[in-house]
Amino acid sequence: MRPDAQANAAISILDSFLVGENLNSVLSRWAKNNRYAGSSDRESIRNIVFDILRVKKTFTRILEKEKQPLNGRALVFLYSVFYSLPLNDIFTGRKYGPDKLNIYEREFSGVAMEKNGKGFEIVDNIPDFLLDEFKSSLGSKFNNIMRLLERRAPVSIRVNALKSDISSILKILSLEGLEGKKSKEVRYGIEIIGNPRRLKQIKAFKDGYFEVQDLHSQKIIEELPINEHTKILDYCAGAGGKILSIASLLKGNGEFFIHDVDERKLIEADLRAERAGVKLKRLTIENLQKHYSAYDYILADVPCSGSGAWRRNPQQKWRITPASLKEILKRQIVILNEVKDLIKKNGFLFYITCSLLKMENEEVIDRFLIENQNFHLFNKRNVIIDKDGDGFFCAMIQKKN
Secondary structure (H helix, E strand, O other): OOHHHHHHHHHHHHHHHHOOOOHHHHHHHHHHHOOOOOHHHHHHHHHHHHHHHHOHHHHHHHHHHOOOOOOHHHHHHHHHHHOOOOHHHHOOOOOOOOOOOOHHHHHHHHHHHHOOOOOOOOOOOOOHHHHHHHHHHHHHHHHHHHHHOOOOOOEEEEEOOOOOOHHHHHHHHHHOOOEEEEOOOOOOEEEEEOOOOOHHHOHHHHOOOEEEOOHHHHHHHHOOOOOOOOEEEEOOOOOOHHHHHHHHHOOOOOEEEEOOOOHHHHHHHHHHHHHHOOOEEEOOHHHHOOOOOOEEEEEEEOOOOOHHHOOOOHHHHHOOOHHHHHHHHHHHHHHHHHHHHHEEEEEEEEEEEOOOOHHHOHHHHHHHHHHOOOEEEEEEEEEOOOOOOOOEEEEEEEEOO
16 A cells, blocks of 8 residues: 555544544454555554554644644644655545645644754643643653653563473574564563564464563563462453463463453453463353352452553543543452452462552552451562553552461
């Protein structure tokens, strides 16, 4: 696809997002309806859309100041100016491309170019209602993290120690034309340098030799005090990334259980486990009732704002509301209370979020410990978002009796 056709596709997708449609659904629908577009085209269009959403507030403020409508074309136009892209190659007026620049757009782009892109006001690209909470939670790190949230997330993989090792996977990546670098932070992590688009297409991935997983997600799991030959339950398992990481670290020596309130998510966990050579046992709500005091470790990777991963999923930050965040906070406490009786004496509950906000992290744990005196805080860890990975919080809570 030509650059102008990619831009036009991004405009259409953004228009759908702006009227409230789910972005992932819109992207899937566009790909289904435009099968001529190759994987590289789909990736380029997705990158345009995500790059724009990471700094949507910056562009929205400009449009408000200029009294211009907020729509997909306006966002793609400002994105093109912001990154000094050749406007005449994008707004071509050709078939499948956007219309040519109008008078206002030509005048605006001329002024912006004269300022060398410095005419864009620096704003904090997070919802207004969360600004004070972010500043309180992040302190002196606030400005740096705001800038990081505007950039693309790094891509990394976790080598499955049950099937392979770092050096073997690095060789495979090289043969596939991909460049990787062993992480200094985690035992089985590899940073992917350059375009990671083909990672999930290579045989080693399909055979379960590695998984795509954020380095900081790997770090959180590596620091958990988990022993072999124990029973471990991932209560909010989703697609199973963290329990599979644990199974790899333990070389499969343990019993691994998964549960999720949305059992459809566990289909992906089962597929990944089969690929990785890990046996996962599913627990339904009904048979959970038979498992009181059954587990040595319970992982509660709870629903949250996702703020530590917003550069990876920038659409999330523009969908969250005060009302939805309030419901998330309620659900976090509910989950802790649901799992507390499933833990053995002296067992551990690991409360994990990918949130940067204290109201979802320390404050939730403080409340739980006040209400449950038979638990105590063993350790807690904030892994702050940086160039290498996303932001995570983990509280390790031990049951006394």
